[in-house]
Amino acid sequence: MTERSNGAEALPAAETDELEAIIDECRELIEDDGYPAVRRWLEANPGGKVLGHFQVYFPEEIAHAAGMLPVKILGATSALQIRQADARIAAFVCSIIRSSLELALSGRLDFLSAFVTHPICDAARHSCGVWARNLPDLPCQTLFFPHNARSAYAADYLVGEYGRIADLVSEVTQRPVTDDALRTSIELFNKNRRLLRELYRIKREAPWLVSAVEAYVLTRAGAVMPREEHNEILRRALHLIEAREGKSQDRIRIVFEGGFCEQPPVDMLAVIQDICYIVDDDFLIGLRWLTEDVPTDGAPLANLAKAYFDTSSYSSVQRDPEKPKEQMLLRRIREAGAEAAIVAAAKMCEPGLEEQVAYSRALDEEGIPHLIMEFEEKTNVFEQMRMEVETFAESLLFEFA
Secondary structure: OOOOOOOOOOOOHHHHHHHHHHHHHHHHHHHOOOOHHHHHHHHHOOOOOEEEEOOOOOOHHHHHHOOOEEEEOOOOOOOOOOOOHHHOOOOOOOHHHHHHHHHHHOOOOOOEEEEEEOOOOHHHHHHHHHHHHHOOOOOEEEOOOOOOOOOOOHHHHHHHHHHHHHHHHHHHHOOOOOHHHHHHHHHHHHHHHHHHHHHHHHHHHOOOOOOHHHHHHHHHHHHOOOHHHHHHHHHHHHHHHHOOOOOOOOOEEEEEEOOOOOOOOHHHHHHHHOOEEEEEEOOOHHHHOEOOOOOOOOOHHHHHHHHHHHOEOOOOOOOOOOOOHHHHHHHHHHHOOOOEEEEEEEOOOHHHHHHHHHHHHHHHHHOOOEEEEEEOOOOOOOHHHHHHHHHHHHHHHHHHO
């Protein structure tokens, strides 16, 4: 069995125990294919409805405003045996698409009342049809984001798409999505985004206080639990993290790029954090897609649509001429004070593998050292990866010495 490591620094005993308990609980929640936090919510809310949505970004406020629990469907760990899905999807499709379908076909997602995917790639685009054909009692829809983000009609189009999803939600819950309810939900999610921004600020400025694994599991927990609960967890964890005492170690500061959809295994991050400081990344970028608060005055759907275009991050699966991805990666590296980058891609991920070429060229032109790698969510052996990262980091330490 792979050793689990959170990379925690010392705290006073009581606070250390509390923080470790929070981290361990979050990790158990994200690695349990039974979605225990969702089932607890359903027990506390009899008759409640759950909307599952695929990566990368989904405006969860719309579902929340109708009383639904929005949940990210993020695939599974190596413990899940993919059998039924492989009989319905080609084996060369990425792991997250196949494992997500396996979760549904095996009954692990029997709590879903609706499922929404996105046309971020060919596999995700066609997932709606595959799910609808094999799960005929589950309403499935595709949320289509504008292909040309800077078209004069893009904002109006996206407002219309958000309205269509709101209609789906209202039909499932028999509860209208009102402007007032949307404003309340937007404020709740604004608080969550502020807390995540604070977590990432600490990670950039003092990575010895919060490890990559800790930051990751704290963030990802929000994908599988009510946002109200996640806000409370983050508030307490941030207080405990800031109270830590620690010193910077002689490690290379890196940015990890390539975790925008399929997520790397937690134990893979543990391997990297033993060697480098991961000071910024694009893990679970959908939870942090909106980089500023969404206004609560005016038309809520229009505000959400405007934020998607104007105050958002970047991704390999969004086409926006005003967000040159290579330049935004370079800016992320500069703002994080990083010395190098790991440019990764999930196996069989066409957008991710394609962007590796563009990112590598841009990093070469700027003279920024980088390591190219691939990963898969079900990987559980990392000896070769550890050797590659160690060699990369040691070469830089000698160079910078």
